[in-house]
Amino acid sequence: MSETITELPVVVIGAGPAGLAAAAHLVDRDITPLVLEAGPVAGAAVREWAHVRLFSRWGEVVDPAAEKLLAPTGWVKPAEDTCPSGGDWAERYLQPLADILGEQVRYDARVTGVSRTGRDRIVDADREAQPFVVHYESADGREQRVFARAVIDASGTWSTPGPAGGSGLAALGEKALGDRITYRVPDLNDPETRARYAGKRTAVIGSGASAFTALAYLADLAKAKDGTGTHATWILRRGISGSTFGGGEADQLPARGALGLVAKAAVDGGYADAVTSFRTDVIERTDDGGVILIGEDGRRLNPVDEVIALTGSRPDLSFLDELRLGLDERLQAPVELAPLIDPNRHSCGTVHPHGVNELSHPEKDVYLVGMKSYGRAPTFLAMTGYEQVRSIAAAIAGDHEAAERVELTLPETGVCGGAGLFDEPEATEQSGDGCCAAPATLTIGAPATSGGC
Known part of the structure; x- marks a missing residue:
């Protein structure tokens, strides 16, 4: 290796929203990125929930540095x-951005x-004087490596559901x-998937945005001609209270505020039954092919x-x-972020x-960003990741004033902040408290949205 450390690229792991935004900010700082993406295309994980609508708007999911990079192309x-x-x-943002980056994005490159x-x-x-070495596996199974001045891990948590x-x-x-x-929100527009759930009884485990979306989809199916008999059992690890359904009309992201009320409407409309304070301990198959969930308290x-488990994700830290x-x-x-x-x-x-x-670690110049930076915490917003990578790119470039400057105001949820949101010990996967929210009516047939962005 003949290059000095500063001549080496910054390796970005993952060509999703945060990873590509990181690359755009590095380019804006005249720093060479190298994005290693495990999938065959940009946004490979995002494409796995292509049928789900975000609750963030386009104005909130396009990074400013990325937009600057895209503008000369006529985008x-x-x-x-x-x-x-x-x-x-x-299709309309992540792939065009990756295409501009060209050879600075390598697909089918799974970091090991x-x-x-x-x-x-x-x-x-002499640890900090050494560059990073990143090993990855290409599509043909060959082991390869690349050296880097810094590493930004934006690989997310999609591949490791709870x-x-x-x-x-x-x-x-x-x-x-x-x-x-399944551990994903099913695409009920796909004929094969639709047939799997139509007329069936489905348990939906979870109390976050993805669970709300699944309940909405199943309620829509129950009202369709081919969905007669479709019914959901909604399983929550805590009780139902004002904290269950989010901020409603008080949420500054209207689609996010409406999302929790979809679940309430599904229960109120008889499309789902709610089972509260239930922690699944055993899952058994019945003699006639059904599935029974048994709780830690012995309830059957x-x-x-079918079972749809939507209990959040956790980071893969093995590599x-x-x-x-x-x-x-x-x-x-990261310890400074966790509180x-x-x-x-x-x-x-x-x-x-x-x-x-x-976002800094004892290991200098390595960063976890995007959803992965949140570890097991839920409710991440794309714009949060964009601010993270803007600050990190500035720090790598030596612009410490810009790195420490805050250039983002997050939209309020309309829920009560502060300590004690999860007074019940069962609460693990839903954030926020709805005690500030005024309930609003919501049509089950309205387009459902999902969490995280």
Whole structure:
């Protein structure tokens, strides 16, 4: 390796929204990025929920540096007040942005390890003077490596969904019944998927935006001609209270405020039954092919045909094991960031914008950004990730004043912030408290939206 460290690229892991925004900010600072994307296209994970509509609007999901990079190509920003689907976001923004970056994006490049050159995590001597070495596997299975001056991990948490089990581990029988359990919001416009749920009884586990979306989709199916008999059992790990349904009309993102009320409308309309304070411990198959969920308290629910487990995600940290990361022991988020995003205290509208100071680790020049920076905390917004990478790019460039400057105001959720949102010990996956929200009516047939952005 003949280059000096500053001549090396900054490796960005993941060509999703945060990763591509990081690359755009680096280019804007005349720093060379190299984006390693495990999938065959930009936004590969986003495309897996292409059918789901974001609750953020176009004006909130396009990064300013990325827009600057796109502008000379004649790219036209979609109407700012409309909410894209995941497919729209990938096709109309993420892929064009990746195309501009050209050879600075490598597809089918799955990162398998990151370390300091010649230094495992034990060695102190001359550590920070060594560049990073990033190992990745190409589509043909060949192992390759690249050296970097800094590493920005924007690989997200999509690939590691939480289990149905209430203890954080898979419930007994969960793996064996994998053919009856999905961890994604189903696309009921797909004929094969629609047939799987039409006329069936489905358990939906979770109390976040994805669970609300699944309940809305199933309620729509129940009202369709081919969906007679479709019914959902909504399983929550806590009770139902004002905190369950979000900020309603008080939310500054209208689609986000309406989303929680979709679940309420599904229950009120008889399309779903709610089972509260239930933590799944065992999943069994019945003699006639049904599925029974058994709680930690011994309760046995009525049989269902399918299970949709939407209990959040967690970060894959395995390929970062040789780095010295400073992570909160509960959330697996950077230690300075964790208190700001603790779901026991905050909703996404009460989290202050943050940057390089909150995202730094004992290992200098390595950063976890985007959804991955939140660890196991929910309710991440795309615009939060854009502010993160703006600050980090400035820090890498040596512009510390810009790195520490806050250039983002997050929209309020319309829920009560502060401590004590999760007074019930069962609460783990839904953030925010609806005690400030005025209930609003919502038509179940309205386009459903989903969380995280």
